[in-house]
Amino acid sequence: MIKRSIGILSLSLLAMVSRADEKIDEAYQAFLQSQGEASWINAAANHPLANTANRPIPPIESFSSDPAKQALGFELFHDARLSRSGTVSCSSCHTGMMGGADGSRVSVGVGGLLGTRNSPTVFNSAFNFRQFWDGRAFDLDSQALGPITNPVEMGHDLEVVLQNLATIPHYAEQFASIYPDGLTAANLGNAIAQHSRDMTRSDSRFNEHLSTGAVTLSEQELRGWERFNDVGCASCHNGINLGGNSYQKMGNVGPLSNTAMIASLDEGLFARTGREQDRQVFKVPSLNNVALTAPYFHDGSVSSLEEAVRQMGQVSGGRKLSNADVEDIVSFLGSLSSEAFAGMSSRMGNMGGMRQQMRQRMQQMHHGEQQGQQMNHGQHHDASTDQTRQMRRH
Ligand code: HEC
Numbered sequence: 001m002i003k004r005s006i007g008i009l010s011l012s013l014l015a016m017v018s019r020a021d022e023k024i025d026e027a028y029q030a031f032l033q034s035q036g037e038a039s040w041i042n043a044a045a046n047h048p049l050a051n052t053a054n055r056p057i058p059p060i061e062s063f064s065s066d067p068a069k070q071a072l073g074f075e076l077f078h079d080a081r082l083s084r085s086g087t088v089s090c091s092s093c094h095t096g097m098m099g100g101a102d103g104s105r106v107s108v109g110v111g112g113l114l115g116t117r118n119s120p121t122v123f124n125s126a127f128n129f130r131q132f133w134d135g136r137a138f139d140l141d142s143q144a145l146g147p148i149t150n151p152v153e154m155g156h157d158l159e160v161v162l163q164n165l166a167t168i169p170h171y172a173e174q175f176a177s178i179y180p181d182g183l184t185a186a187n188l189g190n191a192i193a194q195h196s197r198d199m200t201r202s203d204s205r206f207n208e209h210l211s212t213g214a215v216t217l218s219e220q221e222l223r224g225w226e227r228f229n230d231v232g233c234a235s236c237h238n239g240i241n242l243g244g245n246s247y248q249k250m251g252n253v254g255p256l257s258n259t260a261m262i263a264s265l266d267e268g269l270f271a272r273t274g275r276e277q278d279r280q281v282f283k284v285p286s287l288n289n290v291a292l293t294a295p296y297f298h299d300g301s302v303s304s305l306e307e308a309v310r311q312m313g314q315v316s317g318g319r320k321l322s323n324a325d326v327e328d329i330v331s332f333l334g335s336l337s338s339e340a341f342a343g344m345s346s347r348m349g350n351m352g353g354m355r356q357q358m359r360q361r362m363q364q365m366h367h368g369e370q371q372g373q374q375m376n377h378g379q380h381h382d383a384s385t386d387q388t389r390q391m392r393r394h
C-alpha cells in the first residue's frame, strides 16, 4: 500500500513536470483576492495537495463567496440573451441532468452550428488548473467570456452584450450595486464564474468514502479503484478532479486506434503554442461525473465509458486491459457520480429521447423570452440545476 502510494506520488510529480511552462498570472490572482475569493480555487494546481493521488472534493461551504454575485451569475448562466440569436445560454450545453455537459458528440450553438469539441462538465471545473480542452483560459472568469463571442457557440459581440445588459434595468442595478465599477466585461465574466464555482458537487459515493468514510464502496468498485491505480490511470487522473491538473499527450504510450480522432486532427495545445511537442496534447479531463457525460474525449468520438477506458488503457497505459479490468474500472468510475445527478438521470430512463425533448423545450423557452421582460430564468431554463441547487441548500 505504502509502496503503491509512493509510486503514484512520483508519477503525479511527473505529470506536474510535463505541464506546459505557463506562469500563474499574479495580477489576476491579486484581482481575485481583492474580490474576496479563495485563490486556490482558481489555480488549483498551486495548492500543495491538489496533485496527490486521491484528494477529497472540498465542500462548497468552504469557499468564501458573495451570495449576490452568485445569484447574478446564476441568472446570467441561464440567460439566452447573451447569445446573438437569443436562443442559446450556457445551460444549453451544460445542464445538470447531463452531468453538466450536453450529451452531444460536439456542441450545437447559435443557428444550429456545430462546434468541433465535446462539452466538458462544468461541475467541479473550479478545481481545474486551466479551462477548456487545450487549457486556453487561465481560470473561470476569463473562460466565461469565451463562449459568448465564440462564433459557433453564442456568436455574439461582447460590446453589444454589455450594451444590451445595460438596458435591462434588473441587470444594470445588480451590476451597479455589486461591483464598484459596475457593468464591465471583467465583471460579467466574474459574475458568471461565480455560478460556475457554485456548481461544485461533493456528493459522490467515492468522495463520501474518501472524506468521511460514511459510504463503503462495493467490492467491485474497490477492485476497480485498485486497478485504476495499478495500471497507471492515476498518474494522470489524480488530485481533486482525478484530472484537470496537467496537460498530456493523447497517445503518449500506444498509437491511437481511434480513426475518428485521427481523422478530425485536433491539434490541441499545439494550436496555441506552436510547439511541436504540444501536438495532440490536451488537458487531462476531470473524471468526476464521467459516467454521466457520454460521449467521451475532446471530439466526443467514443460513445461508451467501457470503450473510453479500453482506449485509455491502450494509448496511455500501453496495455490491453482485460474485460474484467474494464468492468471493474467502469464500476469504480460510476462511484464518482454526484448522487443528485445520478438519481435524476436514472429517473429519466430513456436518455436519448429525453435529451431531444429537453433541447426542444429549452429552445422554445429561449424564443419566448426575447422581449426583455423581468428576469427569473433559473426555474424555467434548467430545472435540473435548479433542482440540485434546492437539494443542496436544504
Ligand atoms: C454551444 C455550446 C456551449 C455553450 C453555449 C457554452 N459552452 Fe461551455 N463549453 C462547451 C464546449 C464545447 C467546451 C469545450 C471547448 C474547448 O475546450 O475548446 C466548453 C467548455 C467550458 C468550460 C471548461 C470546462 C473544462 O473542463 O475545461 C466551462 C467552465 C464552460 N464551458 C462554461 C460555460 C459558460 C459559463 C458558458 C456561458 C457563458 C458556456 N460554457 C457556454 C460548450 C458550450
Ligand code: HEC
Residues within 6 Å of the ligand: 228, 231, 232, 233, 234, 235, 236, 237, 247, 248, 249, 250, 252, 282, 283, 284, 285, 286, 290, 293, 295, 296, 297, 298, 299, 305, 308, 309, 312, 313, 316, 317, 329
Ligand atoms: C498519460 C496520461 C493519461 C493516462 C495514464 C490516462 N489518461 Fe485518461 N485521459 C488523458 C487525456 C489527455 C484525456 C483526454 C484525451 C482526449 O480527449 O483527446 C483522457 C481522457 C479520459 C477519459 C474521457 C473523459 C471525458 O470526459 O471525455 C476517460 C474515461 C479516461 N481518460 C479514463 C482513463 C483510465 C481508466 C485510464 C487508465 C486505464 C486513463 N484514463 C489513463 C490522459 C491520461
